[in-house]
Amino acid sequence: MLLVSSAAAAMRRSRQVHVNGRDYTLAEYVGAAPKHGVYLHGNEVNDNGLPQGFLVIQPPGAVTPAHFHDHNQFQVFVEGEGRIGAHPLSPLTVQYANGHTPYGPIVASDSGVKYFTLRQRWDAGAKYLPASRDKLVKGNQRARVKGDLGVASDAERAGRREPLIETVFAKEADGLAAWHYRLGPGHTRTLPEPADGGGQYLVVTGGAMVADGAELPQHSVAFVSPDEGAYRVVAGQAGLDLLVLQFPALAAKRANATA
Numbered sequence: 001m002l003l004v005s006s007a008a009a010a011m012r013r014s015r016q017v018h019v020n021g022r023d024y025t026l027a028e029y030v031g032a033a034p035k036h037g038v039y040l041h042g043n044e045v046n047d048n049g050l051p052q053g054f055l056v057i058q059p060p061g062a063v064t065p066a067h068f069h070d071h072n073q074f075q076v077f078v079e080g081e082g083r084i085g086a087h088p089l090s091p092l093t094v095q096y097a098n099g100h101t102p103y104g105p106i107v108a109s110d111s112g113v114k115y116f117t118l119r120q121r122w123d124a125g126a127k128y129l130p131a132s133r134d135k136l137v138k139g140n141q142r143a144r145v146k147g148d149l150g151v152a153s154d155a156e157r158a159g160r161r162e163p164l165i166e167t168v169f170a171k172e173a174d175g176l177a178a179w180h181y182r183l184g185p186g187h188t189r190t191l192p193e194p195a196d197g198g199g200q201y202l203v204v205t206g207g208a209m210v211a212d213g214a215e216l217p218q219h220s221v222a223f224v225s226p227d228e229g230a231y232r233v234v235a236g237q238a239g240l241d242l243l244v245l246q247f248p249a250l251a252a253k254r255a256n257a258t259a
Contacts, residue, residue: 001223001224001225001227001228002222002223002224002225002228002231003030003031003050003051003222003223004211004212004216004220004221004222004223005029005030005053005220005221005222006216006217006220007027007216007217007218007219007220010027010028010029010054010055010219010221011027013027013028013033014026014027014028015028015033015035017034017035019058019062019064020062020063020064020065022058022059022062023059024056024057024058024059024062025056025057026054026055026056026057027054027055027057028054029053029054029055029116029221030050030051030052030053030054030118030201030221030223031048031050031051031052031053031122032048032050032052032122033052033054034054034123034125034126048122049122050122051118051119051120051121051122051199051201051223051225052071052117052118052119052121052122052123053116053117053118053119053201053221053223054116054117055114055115055116055117055219056114056115056116056117057112057114058080058082058106058108058112058113058114058115059108059112060108060109060110060111060112061108061109061110062107062108062112063105063106063107063108064104064105064106064107064126065104065105065128065129066085066102066103066104066105066128066129067102067103067104067126067127067128067129067132068097068099068100068101068102068103068126068127068129068132068136069097069099069100069119069123069125069126069127070099070100070123070124070127071099071119071120071121071122071123072096072097072098072099072119072120072121072198072247072248073096073097073099073117073118073119073120073123074094074095074096074116074117074118074178074201074245074247075094075095075096075097075115075116075117075118076092076093076094076095076115076116076118076203076205076243076245077089077090077091077092077093077094077095077113077114077115078091078092078114078115078116078205078219079091079113079114080108080109080111080112080113080114081109081111081113082106082107082108082109082113083106083107084103084104084105084106084107084145085103085104085105087145087147088147089106089113089115089147090147090148091149091150091151092147092149092150092151092180092205092243093145093146093147093148093149094144094145094146094147094149094168094169094178094243094245095143095144095145096142096143096144096145096169096176096178096245097142097143098140098141098142098143098248099140100136100137100138100140100141101141101142101143102129102136102141103143116203116221118201118203118221118223118245120198120199120247120250142176144169144176146168146169146178149166149168149180151205151206151241152182152206152241154207154238154239157182157183157184157185157206157207157238157239157240157241158184158185158238158239159184160182160183160184160185160187160239161184162184162187163181163182163183163184163187163189164181164182164183165179165180165181165182165189166179166180166182167179168180168243171196171246172248174197174248174249175196175197175198175246175247175248175249176197176246176247176248177192177196177197177246178243178244178245178246179192179243179244180205180241180242180243180244181233181240181241181242181243181244182239182240182241182242183207183233183235183239183240183241183242184235184239185235185236185237185238185239186234186235186237187234187235187239187240188232188233188234188235189232189233190230190231190232190233191224191230191231191232191233191244192230192244192246193229193230194224194225194226194228194230194231194246195226195227196246197226197246197247197248197249198226198246198247198248198249198250199223199224199225199226199246199247200223200224200231200244200245200246200247201221201222201223201224201243201244201245202221202222202223202224202231202233202242202243202244202245203219203220203221203242203243203245204216204217204218204219204220204221204240204241204242205218205219205241205242205243206218206239206240206241207235207236207238207239207240207241208220208235208236208237208238208240209222209233209234209235209236209240209242210234210235210236211234215236215237217236226249
């Protein structure tokens with residue numbers, strides 16, 4: 001399964017949700033974005049079986065309280081500033097959290113903050129703390145954060161003579177990993193096998209990626225499922241900066257691999 005969305009198409013599917021007294025904008029990229037800013041009992045019936053990826057536009061000064069989700073997720077902070085817990089936020093910052101790993105609060109600065117939330121599976125909604133502490137399943141918590149990845153200029157991308165690959169999160173035993181690919185105009189590169197983990201999100205952080213003969217510009221996203229072959233990425237005429245975010249293999253797959 002290969003799911004692709006341009007930034008423009010996602011913004012046409014945007015809507016507002018109410019979070020902690022403020023209106024946030026969610027742009028729907030992959031699967032179905034949340035309809036509410038909080039978990040509602042019984043919302044699990046809306047699970048469409050797809051991964052869930054969307055862009056959050058959090059307004060200036062807004063605070064998303066500490067919470068957790070049922071499923072694994074990456075978040076990529078692409079514009080604005082703020083903090084997540086004790087970690088300062090600036091472009092680019094990548095966070096990963098296992099399901100049932102509390103994190104936050106996410107505090108937007110006076111300029112607001114914009115970030116992708118990219119989940120391995122559809123999620124029923126944020127479970128805020130301490131009110132939802134009884135729903136927290138302990139024993140598999142994991143969080144990773146990497147900031148100061150930087151955003152390249154157009155001139156830097158145009159001047160590249162060979163692809164550069166930066167490791168964001170070193171690959172772990174269950175496949176969790178992340179890389180930042182920096183390609184010059186027209187460069188190609190075969191990405192890691194998504195079957196090494198539990199699928200991948202590809203996030204265009206600068207320049208453009210060519211897919212089906214068209215250029216997908218900055219803030220376009222693709223999801224590559226584990227049953228797809230390794231994706232061969234092609235940079236556009238302005239070069240390409242691409243985050244490759246690989247989920248851990250789901251428990252059922254790991255059990256089959258060791259049987």
